[in-house]
Amino acid sequence: MKPTILFTTLIVMAGLNAPHESLAADAERRAQVAQRGAQVMPFSLKAxxxxxxxxxxxxxxxxxxxNPSDGVQIRLIREHLREIQAHFQRGDFSGPARTHGPDMPGLAQLEAAKPxxxxxxxxxxxxGGQITYRSDDPKLVSSLHAWFDAxxxxxxxDAVDGQMHHHAGMPQP
Structure with a gap:
């Protein structure tokens, strides 16, 4: 096989494998996040x-x-969200850092925000429960959005974009 054909073939084959490698990396990261999240969140991520x-x-x-009749999960959700709200108000975002990693998009900016x-x-x-975040600072709003995306x-x-599922039967506040 000529070197140019071999090179082109290798490039095409590498490109075909890239999505599979990316999906595997995403799945591995999600598994790691779920494992770490189980140590931070008292409720079941799958439930x-x-x-x-x-x-x-x-x-x-x-x-x-x-399951809207799962009183145990609902109680655990509410307890956890109340607790992290109190932490976040003090600028303590250590829970998300332990779950998602300290380099999570938006996290450093949220931690650096002034009271x-x-x-x-x-x-x-x-x-369940809901936490609402509001800021007049466009940079912090962008950081919140990046944090949500991450x-x-x-x-x-186990997570959905609220705008995309607004009309899909998800409970609204």
């Missing part, structure tokens, strides 16, 4: 859904039990 909804001034993070730059409010919702990617099928 819950994380819903991230962006807004012009921040967004909301809802966690709901997949009061981000409003972080919790409320009970049907089948969580959507890392949690895979």
């Amino acid at each position: 819950t859904t994380h819903i991230f909804s962006k807004s012009d001034d921040g967004g909301s993070q809802r966690v709901i039990a997949k 009061g730059q981000i409003s972080i409010a919790y409320k009970d919702i049907k089948s 969580q959507l990617s890392d949690h895979g099928a």
